[in-house]
Amino acid sequence: MDIAELIYPLRRWWWLIVLATVIAAGASFAVARQQPPTYQSRATLMIGRTIENPNPTSVQFSLEEQLAVSYANIANREPLRDATMEALGLDWLPEYSVTAVPNTQLIEIVVVDTDPQRAQIVASEIANQLILGSPTSTNQADVERQAFISQQLDTLQKQITDTQAELEDLSQLLGELNSAREISDTQNQISSLKNSLASLQLNYANLLSNTEKGAINTLTIIEQPHVPTSPVGSKMLVTVGLSAAVGFTLAAAAAYLLEFLDKTIKTVDEVKRLIKAPILGYIPEIPRKEDRWHFVTNHPRSPISDAFRNLRINVDLLGVETKTIMISGSAISEGKSTIALNYAQIATQANKKVVFVDGDLRKSKMKEALKLEQDTGLSTLLNSPAKLKDVVFTLDQRLTIIPSGSCPPNPTELLGSEKMDRILTHIKGMADLIVVDSPPLFVTDAAVLAKKVDGILLVVQLGKSRRDTVKEMMVQIERTGTSVLGVIINKISSGSNYYSKYYGSYYNIPDSEQNDADISETEIENNPQEPGVETDATSEPPKDEMKPDPEIILNEQNREISSHSEDVPQGRNPKLRGLLTFG
Template sequence: MEIDLRRYLMVIKRWWWLLIIGAIIPAIISSYFTAKQPALYQARVTLMVGTTLQSSNPDTRAMQTSNSLAQAYAELVRYRPITEAVIQRLGLERSHEALASQIVAWVRPNANLLEIRVTDTNPKAAMMIANALAEELIRQSPGSRQGQRQQQQEFIKQQLDELEEKIEKKKAEIADLNDSLADLTSAAEIADTMARIDALEQVASTYRTQYAALLQSYMGDSVNVLSIVEPAVEPRRPIGGKAKLIVAMSAGAGLALALGAAFLIEYLDDTVHWEDGRQQAVAGLSILGAVPRMSSRRKTWAAIDRFRYPEIEAIRNLRTNIFLSTPGTSLDTILVTSPEIGDGKSFTVANLGLTIAVTGMRVVLVDADLRNPTLHEMFDRPNVMGLSELLSGDSPISESRPPMELQPTGVDNLFLLSSGRPPTDPAALLVSPRLPALLDTLEKFADVVILDSPPALIAPDAAILASIADGTLLVVSEGQTSNGAAAKAQALLSSRSGVNLLGVAFNRVKLVETYAYYSRYHDDGHGPVAKLRGLVTRWRRQESEDRPLVGLDEAAERLGISKGMARRWCKEGRLPAHKSRLRWWVKREDLENLVESLRNGDAEIIRET
């Protein structure tokens, strides 16, 4: 579980910029559009359904009925008969659908209160629409017609007063008859009076029954009655809206999408990753170290004097691990190769050679990449004569002295054997018996010979050289080399007999605190950085004679270097040339003399005349 969590954190750390962009861009876009929306105001009017709350003895069933009616009125207020009546009454220039979208109605449970809320960009219009909706709802409700109910109440009150007067009159008549019974002596008169009393009692009872019925109607609850409890007032402040919520949700959604995209990319990504040095192996090979990432402005080897101390320490760590990878075995010849083009094997060769040379050991770098040589450009050296001429020549290779094609790099104890002219069949030259003899001579001259070869999966040259070298280092590029390519290269090299795969070196790695720790030590001018800077030299030359001229393309071809490198030499004055009409021109005779001198080993540096 801990390993998985660490991998997830590594993904977040690697793609932090995507997560930030994924959250910021949706937040900015949503905030922009929400800011363009006008301010909204909301007015509220409250109505009461029924009259049970005004009764001293409310009926529970009537309250439940009123609550159900309130739910119905909450839906009815958004219907066309109500909205169109309000539109016509207020003279609004909007459709029924538009007005209905501005209305929100809801019922407070167990209170029989209906709230109608209207939202509008105009606060006064919101108030007027809310009150008009309430009044129109009251007007169109069957039991809430104010005029009719008032007339009914007045009529009932009048009837009650008349019945009360009649009842009192009958009671008086009955009382008078009862008083007259004492003066009567005739049985017939008494019987007649008693009959009249009974008749009056029946009439009075009828009046009382009618009175009770009318009184109940007058005082009783009305369920389907609407009345305004709190009218709407003009709102003073706009409602808060959901702008912040929308922005937050947009940012969250963008962050979630970016995180999902990052994990999807990582899932589909088959490239190797340094993972701060915690990974133990690639393609079954031990990881020996890393070469730090450098900016494109520092690709020229002369820029090594601007290396920071942590970068140098990282390369030293790789150097140390290489020699410790085979205890008890001498590594006189080391091959550096990579699975594919662009992994940075040549730059690793140059870095490794420099750090070994700093220790006082003599190092020879051999550019055995006869298909795409680059080491001579890293060290600003010509490529007129080199490995291809030595392997294709007829003269025997001297065992007592190094070949004259070997060039100083300007760094003490570090020498370069460039590739020379591109051969027609590089693999045929590398299987020549002259190559082992040449390596034996170089091993006598130097303590360590480092070979740079083509990528292992591009040409068979790497496999041929690996079988000759004492050890082979496989260079992979952080985030570029695929695990499949690394595994294929490992299998291809291991299939050759006599191949000793030392391990894997990462290239273009971003430094972490492990190496940055050493940068705390002070460099007082006598430390490693000052020593490296003192080892680097630059060539200068200048000559001005009036002779036949050649163009920059031809000069670069004769020297075996790129046009860009020849242009830089012209700017630095190391190649005799002058600029005319935005073009560089080189004197042909000087160029031929220079090439001949380089072939004969008579010219190491183009000196000022």
């Protein structure tokens, strides 16, 4: 699978993706614009006072980081939230978050509110509630206890200082003594003072650990919350961008899901992979307002007619015997009958005598297309002793139509009979090309007809022909042993058609001018200049001779056609008579 196939769902459903993206972005933009401005107030607390210690340990830092995470979790729970609302007399709190700053002993409190003062008050109270729930509480009992500890620390500090001074004096005296007894007594005094100093220092450390200065599990506000003066960014662009991305992603996923559920053929490369045959023609979609059955006759200079003309040339250039061609497809409503009849008409423009055989004996559309009044046709020839001249119609001197006739009870057996072989053999002697319009190849009638023709042209419509039916069609064709001449891609977009882009301006000629050109060419063919007669290029014929009387030309052409088809009855409907005239 190449890149083109991967992005095909996005290209096919681009309008859905664009629409979903625009709607998502527009809706989020409209909602974001209606939101009032928001303000943010922030407070920061620190666990312990290790940062003030000149010789901190990693154990202290690790413990304080764990305590910060615990306090942050407590602040985000209901008890602290309720305590904050009760303290402030509020029924609700604005949006806030309490997080532990990674790898630090800091706790950050952020409050976002449409009221800047309320944001500051709530941030301050949340910090206060955290402190009240910690050993750093400021109630009266704790204050008195801290005062007592401070007094004891001061006393111990003075005793330690005095002891250290006395030790220094004794150490100096020891160096001046000569008596052994005095030296021994002094050493004993020094040893006693050292033990006393160690005891005093231990007591001092124990008392200091119970104060805020020495405790690890304490909270201190290092950043007071302030009243914000300017709103924080609304992040409108981020919101709109994320909404657009979500809309795009969902629409793209829906496009791929639709393509997964859709089993039809999407690309020409997929046609080439399923059908091992060349693409011989790309036929644009015929406008609905036009007569699709006789389009190449009514509009011979249009890009669509040129596409049929290119199809005819490509078939001729195959270099194989293609006197009998069957045009079929994998399913109904793929346009095979329209292509078959127009292909037969375009072949007559190459001065070929063409016989169009409607081989769809079950659900033929030719009676409706040609407005036939009787039900005689191919089924009549196969099921009765009728003669060929009794069932055929002529559209012009070079195109003969054999309609399907009424639906027989046994169409498969009739199409596979020897009489069908004799009919085709007889027709080959009358025409340069036989175009057989067959049922879809999932019908057994088509398989029977396929054995009797020189080759098959398969019609595929992108977005309609299904992969599974095309695969079954190829299996059926392999069983018949008939060669596939090529593939016709029907109803392609006119915007991607080469003929529409390159020849569009050349063929964009009014119908009146086209008819005048056709009449002039007819006059030249029917009235060639006689040898030896000179004409003056500058002379102008009289105005009444500039353009022959159309009524005279029609009568002359009708007489000429009648002389070539004495045994063939003409169509009895107005469209057939018109085609007889302008063939």
